[in-house]
Amino acid sequence: MAEVNEKRSIGVSDGALIPDRAEKTLFSAWRISFFGALILLGALPLISPDPFWEIIKFIPDGILRTFQVTVLSIIFALIIGLFTGLGRISRSPVINRIATIYVEVVRGIPLLVQLFYIYFALGQFVRVPRLVAAVIAMSFCYGAYMGEIFRAGLQSIPKGQMEAALALGLSRGQAIRKVILPQTFRIILPPVGNEFIALLKDSSLVSILAVSDLLRRGREYASRTFEYFETYTIVALVYLVLTLFLSKLVAKMEERLTRQDRS
Amino acid sequence: MGEQLPRVRVVDAYKDFGSVQALRGVSFEILAGEVVLVIGPSGSGKSTMLRAVNRLEPLTSGDIWIDEDHVTGPDTDIRKIREEVGMVFQSFNLFPHLTACRNIMLGPMTVKGTPKEQAEREARALLKRVGLSDKEHSYPGKLSGGQQQRVAIARALAMGPKVMLFDEPTSALDPEMIKEVLDVMLDLARDGMTMVVVSHEMGFAKAAADRVVFMDEGEIVEIGPPIQFFESPVQDRTKRFLEHIL
Numbered sequence A: 001m002a003e004v005n006e007k008r009s010i011g012v013s014d015g016a017l018i019p020d021r022a023e024k025t026l027f028s029a030w031r032i033s034f035f036g037a038l039i040l041l042g043a044l045p046l047i048s049p050d051p052f053w054e055i056i057k058f059i060p061d062g063i064l065r066t067f068q069v070t071v072l073s074i075i076f077a078l079i080i081g082l083f084t085g086l087g088r089i090s091r092s093p094v095i096n097r098i099a100t101i102y103v104e105v106v107r108g109i110p111l112l113v114q115l116f117y118i119y120f121a122l123g124q125f126v127r128v129p130r131l132v133a134a135v136i137a138m139s140f141c142y143g144a145y146m147g148e149i150f151r152a153g154l155q156s157i158p159k160g161q162m163e164a165a166l167a168l169g170l171s172r173g174q175a176i177r178k179v180i181l182p183q184t185f186r187i188i189l190p191p192v193g194n195e196f197i198a199l200l201k202d203s204s205l206v207s208i209l210a211v212s213d214l215l216r217r218g219r220e221y222a223s224r225t226f227e228y229f230e231t232y233t234i235v236a237l238v239y240l241v242l243t244l245f246l247s248k249l250v251a252k253m254e255e256r257l258t259r260q261d262r263s
Numbered sequence B: 001m002g003e004q005l006p007r008v009r010v011v012d013a014y015k016d017f018g019s020v021q022a023l024r025g026v027s028f029e030i031l032a033g034e035v036v037l038v039i040g041p042s043g044s045g046k047s048t049m050l051r052a053v054n055r056l057e058p059l060t061s062g063d064i065w066i067d068e069d070h071v072t073g074p075d076t077d078i079r080k081i082r083e084e085v086g087m088v089f090q091s092f093n094l095f096p097h098l099t100a101c102r103n104i105m106l107g108p109m110t111v112k113g114t115p116k117e118q119a120e121r122e123a124r125a126l127l128k129r130v131g132l133s134d135k136e137h138s139y140p141g142k143l144s145g146g147q148q149q150r151v152a153i154a155r156a157l158a159m160g161p162k163v164m165l166f167d168e169p170t171s172a173l174d175p176e177m178i179k180e181v182l183d184v185m186l187d188l189a190r191d192g193m194t195m196v197v198v199s200h201e202m203g204f205a206k207a208a209a210d211r212v213v214f215m216d217e218g219e220i221v222e223i224g225p226p227i228q229f230f231e232s233p234v235q236d237r238t239k240r241f242l243e244h245i246l
């Protein structure tokens, strides 16, 4: 089914982190980067325990926080994205317009500004905890990008699928749930995976709200000890390991889905 | 039978797509158990007419009844009618994320609330009927065109329809697969299914059709039993078209 394969490559992402499936050699770029980073993380504290071991003991709280922000934001962004995508293809002009305006507005404002806006500007009226503000801002922003991916995915399903479902007597809602969305999820997995990775990296922006994520913990440590080079080296390596791990996970999921039902 | 109500009744159907008039006053009746073949040049409104019967394409004006159900009525629950009208498409339109068996089970389970075991049993029986018992667990992507179309027919039959609509069911198939699909359709016709078939398969027409309808430019030009229709057509337009395709 060549047609399906073409459809899968809806180009939305910056793609660089999704490993090329052709690249299966022992010394693939992914392996060198991933294991290189892991080895460095293991070796540095052994070579000079003084700063490195101290740093590595200091930052796990931050990793946990980064993980929290990322996972929560991904979940909410997916939900927002799903409804935005459905809204963008809705036959109701009002819903359609609302979804489109949301996407346009959010995509037109930098994430950093949105973070400031939700925490500081809106904070003048409603004070929410930093972590909540961070997750709201990230979800709101990524929801719009996910919405565009969902829209592209939904629109890439051939019209005949909806018609066949309606002809059987399914309602539009049932057709979307049972026929259109399951196919959409498969198609959008690669671009959504890229958004996950981008979101993980962008989560470092929340350190600006004093959410003590990985980057913030590093900064706290460095400003106390003035060991900037050592600290940020560790921080960068940890981010690298996390994103590379996530990208591998996404690639594996994609492979499994592809194998499952394609000829 | 005398006063038997027609199974399908189309009265003065008009359909405009912007400035294109796809249907221009089409009327006809189909009795229960009848097999009607629809032919005509490309763009003559065959698909539009077929798709109007289950309201996939709403009419601009005119009325359609299936038995006593008013398809085009404003308060009609169209989903109830669609349950009873099976449709088979040129491009199969199987659900690629579901196995052959699941494709067939989806309608009964979702629309009728049929329990899973029963739906599965019925799906297996239908797959057997279309000669695909061994393909139960295959995804559509792994089936040939002819096999896909047979699953699509089984999927439509699973809803227990009283009318089956076929829109060029064999024209996307390689020649060697046409027969296996036509055989299934012939079997259905012999079983007494009411069928409207848009197709240029003359062999099928002669073997199974009770009447042939010729459409041109959104109108029905001529209707007749196959022998008379092909051997001594009345209208000039029909003659010219038949010369063209035979």
Ligand SMILES: Nc1ncnc2c1ncn2[C@@H]1O[C@H](COP(=O)(O)OP(=O)(O)OP(=O)(O)O)[C@@H](O)[C@H]1O
Pocket (backbone or CB within 6 Å): B017, B020, B021, B022, B040, B041, B042, B043, B044, B045, B046, B047, B048, B049
């Ligand atoms: N969705 C649509 N929007 C606009 N015009 C349409 C649409 N569907 C059909 N038409 C037009 O209506 C006319 C009849 O189309 P229809 O598909 O019913 O013809 P057909 O007899 O099935 O032709 P074919 O043999 O090519 O399938 C054509 O002129 C076609 O271009």
Ligand SMILES: [Mg+2]
Pocket (backbone or CB within 6 Å): B046, B047, B048, B167
């Ligand atoms: Mg057609």
